[in-house]
Amino acid sequence: MAKMSIGAAFSETFAFMKANWMQMLIWVGGALVVVGVLGFLLLGSTFSAMAMAPNDPSLVMGAFGKIFLFALVAAVIFYGVSMLIWRGGMHPGEAPNFAWAFQAGPALAFGMFVVMIAAYIVIFIIMFILTLIFGAALGGMGGFSPEALTSGGASAIGGGAILLMVILYIAMVVFLLWVQGRFMVAGPVMANQLTRNPVTGLGESWRLTGPSQWTIVGFYLLFVIGIFIYALIAGMIFGGVLGAILGGSAVGAILTMIVMAALVYLPIIMISFSMPVGVYRAIAPRASGDVFA
Structure with a gap:
């Protein structure tokens, strides 16, 4: 275990992407196609029906159910693909283990979901306590109203309360970034150890x-x-370039979306998959199988 430098993390991230871009392109591109087809099959008719009857409560509830199901399936696919990418990059030449990947991926997703729920509960509790304390100081919850914060003798206190809320919001963002950072390498740990147990990945990432x-x-x-x-x-x-070349036709709009996805969003997804491994390589001893350079 070593102390990381930001330069080393960037270097390892782009090294992983350079060594595994073809593998990521295949897996991520395939996942996007599968998710897109599933989205069309699961949600295409639903959105059309909602457009025709936007005030039907049963239709809206059914749509939310289908959207949740689609999001769940998409999460399983992308987390499984991420495990395939991380394992393949750290142990090149090894045959893809689909059975493990599509068990370990959803397990990690569930583990991270629990972690983030716990983080938001902590934030809620702290915010609730501070609201009670400063609400009492300002004469009850009404002290946070715009009138109370800008009127007469309460203006100085109100200004301090607004400043405090800004500081608390920044602190909340930093806290969430810190939580994400502490558990960032849980996936690569699970991929390197070929484990399905998210507790192992989360615990090792914390350490x-x-x-x-x-x-x-x-x-x-x-x-x-x-x-x-x-x-x-x-x-x-x-x-802008594609819009000028292809014009405003429906076909042009579709082609623009496809090119934008390939040239803008796909590289971002590939970099996002590379980043956890880059951090893992920058802070963990290199295993013999971890040979990308």
Whole structure:
């Protein structure tokens, strides 16, 4: 276990992507096609029916049920594919283990769901306690109303309360980034050890990320900002060029969506799959099978 540097994490992330881009392109592209077909089959007629009868409560409830089912199936597919990518990249030449991947992937998804629910419960409890404390200081919950925060003698207290709420919001975002960072390498750990137990991955991730936890938060934040800037600039360039070339026809719009998905969103997904392995390689001892460079 080593203390990570942001430069090493970036280097390992792009090294993994460079060594495994074809494998990721096949798995991620295939997953997108499968999810797209399933989405059309499960939701296409549902959205058409809702457009014809938007005020039918039974139709709306049925649509929510189908959307939840689709989201669940899509999560199983993408988490399973992520396990195939991580295992294949860290142990090249090994035959894909579909049975393991599509058990370990959903298990990790469920584990992360539990972790995030626990994190939001902690945030809710802290926010509730602070609201009670500062609400009492401002004369009850009404002290947080716009009138109370801007009127007379309460203006100074109200300004402090607004500043406190901004600080708490920033603290909440940092806390969620920290939680994500502490469990970022759970998937690669499970892939490297070929385990289906999410507790093993989550526990080992917590142990490995301890010495570098705030460096990982900074790396994650820089990556999110970089991806946002890339998506914004690439979307404007490709969208504008394709729009000018293909015009505003329906066929042109479909072709634009396909090209945008291939040139903008697919690379972002591939980088997102590479990032956890990059962090894992930067903080964990290299196993003999982990040979990508």
